[in-house]
Amino acid sequence: MSTVTAEDKPSRPGRAPYLRIATEEAFAPPEMIDIYRKILAKSDVDPGFKGLMGFYMSSPSARARHIMRCLTDLDQLRLQHMDECGIDMQVIALTAPGVQVMDKATAVSFSQLANDQLAEAVRKHPTRFVGMIAVAPQDPTAAAKEIERGVTRLGMNSVVINSHTQGEYLSDPKFWDIFAAAESHNVPIYLHPNSLPANMIQPFQACGLDGAIYGFGVETGLHALRIITAGVFDRFPRLQLIIGHMGEALPFWAYRLDYMHRATVLSQRYESMKPIKKKPSDYLRENFFITNSGVAWEPAIKFSQSILGVDRVLYAMDYPYQYQVDEVIAMDNMAMSAQDKKKFFQTNAQAVFKIA
Ligand code: MN
Numbered sequence: 001m002s003t004v005t006a007e008d009k010p011s012r013p014g015r016a017p018y019l020r021i022a023t024e025e026a027f028a029p030p031e032m033i034d035i036y037r038k039i040l041a042k043s044d045v046d047p048g049f050k051g052l053m054g055f056y057m058s059s060p061s062a063r064a065r066h067i068m069r070c071l072t073d074l075d076q077l078r079l080q081h082m083d084e085c086g087i088d089m090q091v092i093a094l095t096a097p098g099v100q101v102m103d104k105a106t107a108v109s110f111s112q113l114a115n116d117q118l119a120e121a122v123r124k125h126p127t128r129f130v131g132m133i134a135v136a137p138q139d140p141t142a143a144a145k146e147i148e149r150g151v152t153r154l155g156m157n158s159v160v161i162n163s164h165t166q167g168e169y170l171s172d173p174k175f176w177d178i179f180a181a182a183e184s185h186n187v188p189i190y191l192h193p194n195s196l197p198a199n200m201i202q203p204f205q206a207c208g209l210d211g212a213i214y215g216f217g218v219e220t221g222l223h224a225l226r227i228i229t230a231g232v233f234d235r236f237p238r239l240q241l242i243i244g245h246m247g248e249a250l251p252f253w254a255y256r257l258d259y260m261h262r263a264t265v266l267s268q269r270y271e272s273m274k275p276i277k278k279k280p281s282d283y284l285r286e287n288f289f290i291t292n293s294g295v296a297w298e299p300a301i302k303f304s305q306s307i308l309g310v311d312r313v314l315y316a317m318d319y320p321y322q323y324q325v326d327e328v329i330a331m332d333n334m335a336m337s338a339q340d341k342k343k344f345f346q347t348n349a350q351a352v353f354k355i356a
Pocket residue numbers: 024026192244293318321
């Protein structure tokens with residue numbers, strides 16, 4: 001057994017010539033946990049939801065209990081953790097799966113309650129917190145109205161959607177009122193991971209790879225690609241999406257996606273894959289921002305900057321799921337120009353989330 005000495009402990013991040021704005025940070029109102037408890041008690045509970053929130057809400061492990069305590073705090077505990085690792089501001093979203101696992105009526109009303117709670121916390125700590133608007137895709141008309149209310153009444157300038165909604169994807173035109181609202185109000189949608197849908201999870205869960213380790217990235221990357229190939233950005237050219245975890249690996253896939261998308265369209269192999277105006281990678285460059293949530297890894301960040309441009313790659317921590325002081329220090333120490341590092345940590349987030 002090794003002992004931890006003072007030398008082994010990472011030092012606290014010091015002041016930097018930029019603000020550190022973390023852009024994929026999570027919260028959960030206690031009232032949502034109560035709703036989740038009722039859903040988890042049902043006999044036909046979704047296996048992904050059971051595996052994710054069922055675990056965090058019932059596990060006696062120190063990690064799970066700590067995460068639940070942090071998730072439900074929008075005040076001193078969160079601020080203390082931000083201070084300890086040098087985070088100036090958090091952009092906060094309702095944690096996955098948010099309201100998307102609820103029945104339609106509950107989802108619509110709870111999204112409003114969650115947004116009111118978050119707006120109140122932002123009013124109390126306006127220099128530390130920024131809020132994202134949670135919506136219920138189960139009711140696209142209500143979701144569009146909530147985006148309008150979030151922007152015009154609550155002062156929020158971004159939307160969070162936790163990937164699929166009970167197995168359904170935003171590539172389905174029935175959801176496109178949500179895209180229309182986001183585009184017309186000029187607010188980006190953060191497409192955050194969700195646990196895998198029931199028809200996808202088995203081979204991942206059987207070997208423990210369904211969660212943040214791999215499955216989340218596969219499923220959210222798939223979702224983003226479905227949105228691209230369905231022609232959403234031809235219909236809504238000014239729409240902007242944000243995806244985390246280094247763009248769920250899509251920048252790394254860009255070449256093959258472009259080649260095979262063209263080949264597949266030309267072969268007329270799938271009714272569902274129709275021509276779109278640009279290459280998949282063009283939409284990645286023009287309609288997506290990505291964050292490095294969960295990936296404090298300089299080579300991946302620089303590669304993504306080289307594909308999407310330095311204005312489209314943002315810093316995120318993924319608090320409280322990946323609360324690592326040493327990662328903040330590693331990001332501070334990246335070999336990168338002072339100008340690009342300030343974009344990464346601060347000014348890109350200020351532009352994307354309209355932070356004054
Ligand atoms: Mn996250």
